[in-house]
Amino acid sequence: MRYMASYDMMETVRNTNQWLGASALAMASYPAFSMFPNPALQWMGAWGEVTERTFSRMVVKPAWNIPALPGKDGLDHTVVEEVELAGPFGDLLHFTVQGRETPKRKVLLVAPMSGHYATLLRSTVISLLPDCDLYITDWHNARDIPVSAGKFDVEDYTLYLVDYMRHLGPNTHVIAVCQPAPLALAATAYLAEEDPEAQPSSLTLIGGPIDPNAAATEVTDFGHRVTMGQLERMMIQRVGFKYNGVGRKVYPGLLQLSSFISMNIDTHRDAFMGQIQRVMSGEAHEHDKHNKFYDEYLAVMDMPAEFYLTTVDRIFKKAEIAANEFVVAGKKVDIGKITTVAVKTVEGTKDDITAPGQCIAALDLCTGLPDSKKASHVEEGAGHYGIFAGKSWRNNIRPLVLDFIDDNESATPPGYRQKKPANKNTAA
Incomplete structure (x- = not known):
């Protein structure tokens, strides 16, 4: 049961951050605030947009989106x-x-x-x-x-x-x-x-x-440094109550993602701060380089x-x-x-x-x-x-x-x- 609690706790944290991002974006987008332009509100809106997109992508399987193929x-x-x-x-x-x-x-x-x-x-x-x-x-x-x-x-x-x-x-x-x-x-x-x-x-x-x-x-x-017992205790959890696989033992995607990011945390931090600045200045768009990469990178699956x-x-x-x-x-x-x-x-x-x-x-x-x-x-x-x-x-x-x-x-x-x-x- 404790493994299910750990799994659900990770999902709760992800869900909360997605909600915080959406809330910040909605609040900063009130029409009344436009009467008195405020850089702090602009930054909050940009942070909310990037944060909501980031945490929502973690539980979505990307579409293939294969473009049409030119023929002879x-x-x-x-x-x-x-x-x-x-x-x-x-x-x-x-x-x-x-x-x-x-x-x-x-x-x-x-x-x-x-x-x-x-x-x-x-x-x-x-x-x-x-x-x-x-x-x-x-x-x-x-x-x-x-x-x-x-x-x-x-x-x-x-x-x-x-x-x-x-x-x-x-x-x-x-x-x-x-x-x-x-x-x-x-x-x-x-x-x-x-x-x-x-x-x-x-x-x-x-x-x-x-x-x-x-x-x-x-x-x-x-692989050689850790024992199998250590690996099972550190990495393996049971799927929580939200999904069809409830109770199945998995290596959670969110846990894997935290490992991926920790390996190059400075690079990822700079990338997200840069994207917030681009959103603020109106330079970002749906299919820019940052979104194209992170939409795929952040979409993780449980093994x-x-x-x-x-x-x-x-x-x-x-x-x-x-x-x-x-x-x-x-x-x-x-x-x-x-x-x-x-x-x-x-x-x-x-x-x-x-x-x-x-x-x-x-x-x-x-x-x-x-x-x-x-x-x-x-x-x-x-x-x-x-x-x-x-x-x-x-x-x-x-x-x-x-x-x-x-x-x-x-x-x-x-x-x-x-x-x-x-x-x-x-x-x-």
Whole structure:
């Protein structure tokens, strides 16, 4: 019960701050006050506007808002998100471009379950849509999932990926971003033994902790420094009475957000003070740079406690994937059984979350895969976010990934091939 009280207390604080912001904005907006302009009232109104927006975004799932796609026919084609496969903990979404001939490249984009919604990859989705028939894993907020739905840990996550790969078929190209990279590798190895015909054509792993011990970061240091008992006591709470998942054990999104912000508190403080000044001076607008970033950054979701704890324990502490000792549904998964699926890794030299060396370790684990089907790329000067959503992704990495897909896709006609720079896509 005390964990539910803690959860409800956090929600009460969030709700109160949202109300305070709305109240300050309403009070400062009284028409009578306009007769006697007062900088203090202007500041209060600006503070209220920014505060209300900030705390309201913490409990809202962002919309995809994918813009219409220009077609070869000169028309703009609407993009519609359709649920391809529904599940209690996540859906397989399909981005359908109305009126467009389906591209030959079928891509499954595996989004992380790490505190933010799959919409964190919106810019990645927009960049891939012109060239791909695109699907994405859309994970649900654990606070909205009834306890009766059962548990969800790293093995369940892996089996969800197995089901998605089976459903999409062997001509699928999987791109796993960050946290799910080791589990996508495990799912592919699982299929290699259980259902070889359902394996994807290629697997691209971007900034994933395949071997967290290969290069230390703050994330890996934290994982080794705390015990599982400490982690459970500090991070795990039960969903409060307000949501459908009442009683479910979770790592709350609001608690995760406080950790995110504390890592760069000075930067965030300056950003919010600057936005208040811009609102006061009339320079801010609905879709300015600040709102565009923080609308996504502040939208957090609760993670199932089992998933969070088993990720820390089995992926980081015990490094089961790196040791090729991962077990799914009582069966040991041998990554060496992958013999036909082409595997590519992508890393950034300035990635402080998944440092260079952690992801490329996947290629050494694929002992049954010929070198001709292995590739790696390290992007100079790119941080963690940049390797899948920034300028580095758009200008350098995305073309290389599409080349890699074409190199390992019999269904892709030659006209789809990209021009690739020399020595950018080297076999490991």
